[in-house]
Amino acid sequence: MSASSRFHRAVVTGGGGFLGSYVCEQLLAAGVEVVAIDNFSTGHWSYIEHLVSDPRFSLVEADVSEGIEVSGPVDLVLHMASPASIPEFYRLPIETMLVGGTGTYHGLRLAHRHGARFVLTSTSEVYGDPLRHPQDEEYWGNVNPIGPRSVYDEAKRYAEALTTAYAKQHGLSVGIARIFNSYGPRMRPDGRVICGFVAQAVDGLPLEIHGDGSQTRSPCYAEDTARGILAIAESEYGLPVNIGNTQEISIKDLALLVCEVAGAPPALKYIEADADDPRQRCPDISRAKRELGWQPRVPLREGLRRTVEAARRERQARDPESPFIPGPGTQREEER
Template identity: 60%
Template sequence: MARHRTGRAVVTGGAGFVGSHLCERLLERGSEVVCVDNFATGSPRNVRHLSAAPGFRLVEADVTRPLADTGPVDTVFHLASAASPADYLRLPEETLEAGSLGTRTALRLALRHGARMVLASTSEVYGDPLQYPQQEGYWGNVNPIGPRSVYDEAKRYAEALTMAYHRTHGTDVAIARIFNCYGPRMRPDDGRAVPTFIGQALAGEAITVSGDGLQTRSICYVDDTVRGLLALADSGATGPVNIGSTEELSMLRLAELVRRLAGSGSPIVHIGRPADDPRFRRPDTRLAEKLLDWRPAVRMEEGLRRTIDWFMAERAVPAARSAAGEVTAG
C-alpha cells in the first residue's frame, strides 16, 4: 500500500481537545502545521505551548467560510466540530455547518493542493447500534430528527461528501471513525462522561450517572487516537476505519473506577438518561490492525490516571494564583 508523507499539514479544529494533541505530534515528527480554529469549543490555551515552535502557525478562522491562502499543503486533517452533547446541543446549526460547509472547505483545500484529506468522523454514525461490535460496513441505527441528530447526521453527511469528492474528483481521502476519545485538555464542562466524572470526584460532588448506568462505551486515550489518525494519514487507505479501544465498560463501572483512582468519597447518583443515548458502543478494530498495524497501547486505568493527574494540576493553578494575589474577586 502506498505511503503518504505529511510534510505540511492544515488541522481544522486544531485548538480543540484532539486537534491540539494532533498538532503537537505533527510538530514532533518534523511537519509544519497550520492550526485553524474559531474557538467555538477549542481554546488558544490548548496550543499556547506550541506558539514558539518552528513551523507552527495559528489562524483564527471559521471553516464554514472560505479560508485565506494557507500556502502549500500535503495533508488536511478536518477535526473542526463540536463533539460533546453539551456543545452540539448548544450549537446545533453550527455543528451541522461544520459537517457540511466545513467539510467542503477542507475538501476544496485538499483538491486545490493535491493533498490528502483525513476526516475525523465518529462512532456516532452507528447511532444506537444493532450490531455488536460495530464493523465499518454497518450502516447504523440513527434517529435523523432526534436531538443528537445535529452531530450524527453532520458526520454522516461529511463522510458522504468526502467520498463524493473522492469518486468525482479523485481527491485522496481517508475517513477515521473515532470512538470515545478522552485525556488531558478536555474541558471540565465538556459534558462527556470522563471529564464530568473526574470533575465531580475531585470536587467531592455526587457523580451523576445517566439511567441505570449499564450502557457501555469503549474509551480510547488521546495519544492512541492521534497515533491512529497519523497512521491512517500515512497510509493509502480510504476507510472508513474504526479508531478506538476494545476495552468496553459500563458507565456505572467507569464512575466507580474514576472515584477509586481519584481517591474520592463522592456518592454515585443516577439521573435521567438522555434521548437516543446509545446502549452499547464497542468498535471492531480488525481493519485498523490489518491496514494500519495500529492498536491502542495505553490501558484504561493508566489513561484515566494521567487524565486525573492533569485535571488535578489544572485545579491547582487557579488556587496557586489566588494564594499569590494574582486573582481577585471581580
C-alpha cells in the first residue's frame, strides 16, 4: 500500500524540523496534502523552503504543547515535534518534557477527533545505555530518570505509554517509531555526531570525539528513516518498531570514515565524554522487516558522501570565495 492510496491529508507536527522535512517531502511526493506545524524552536525555515511553493503544503507556526487546531479533514497525524539533540534539550528541558507529554496528548486528540491514524516518532534513547545488544523492541531499557538526558528519554517513554493507553481506551489506530541515529543533508552540526564530524572535516578542523571513541552507533540515512516512519503509518501495526540501520560502527571509526569520504586528513581531537552516553547502539530490525517490509537502502559510505557534498555546497553558499573542493566520488551538478 502506498501513502497516496490511503491518505489524503496529513498533519506533521515538527514538520519544520530535520526529519519532519523529509517526511513532508515524501508525503507530498506520494500525492498527500500536508499541514506542517512547527514553532521553529529547533527546526529551521531552510529545511522546508523548497516545499512552500507546492499548493498542497501549508505551514502553521504554533507550539503543539499549547494545543492543535486544524480545520478540514485529516486522516493521518504524525507527531514528530521535539528537541532531539543534547544541546537542544539542555537548552529547552521543560519544553522537551511538555512536547512529549501535552504535545503528544494534543496530537492524539486531534487524530481522535478526525478518526485519523496517529504515529509517534519515539527514539532509541528509550533503551538508555542498553544492557541488551542489539536492542529489540521487547527490551525495557536502562535509563537514568534524573540524568542530563532524562528530559528527552523520559518524555519519549511517557509519550509511548500515553499513546498506548489512549489507543486502548479510545480504540485509536496508532503506531510508534523508535528512531536510531538519523543523519543527512539539512541537519545542523550542533549536537549531532555525524553532521558535526562532516562540518569539521569540510572546514579543515580536527574531528572532536567525546570520550575514547569506542562507543558505537548505527547511523541511518534520513530518507530511509522517513520511509520507515511512513511504512508504520501505512500499516495497521500498533506496537513500537525500531527504524534504523544495523551497520554498527564505533565513533572513532566513524570519524575516520568521514575524513576518508571528505578527503580530509584523519585529525582527531578527544574531549570529555558526555554524561550517560550509551556505550552501544544498534537496532534489531526484524520486526520492521517482518511487519512492514522495510529495511534501509542507503549504505553508510554513500549517505556520508551525499552529506559531505551538501555541506560543501552550503559552505560555498555562505562564503562564495571558498572553492568547492569535491571529495572522492563527488560530482558537481553540472558534471552529472
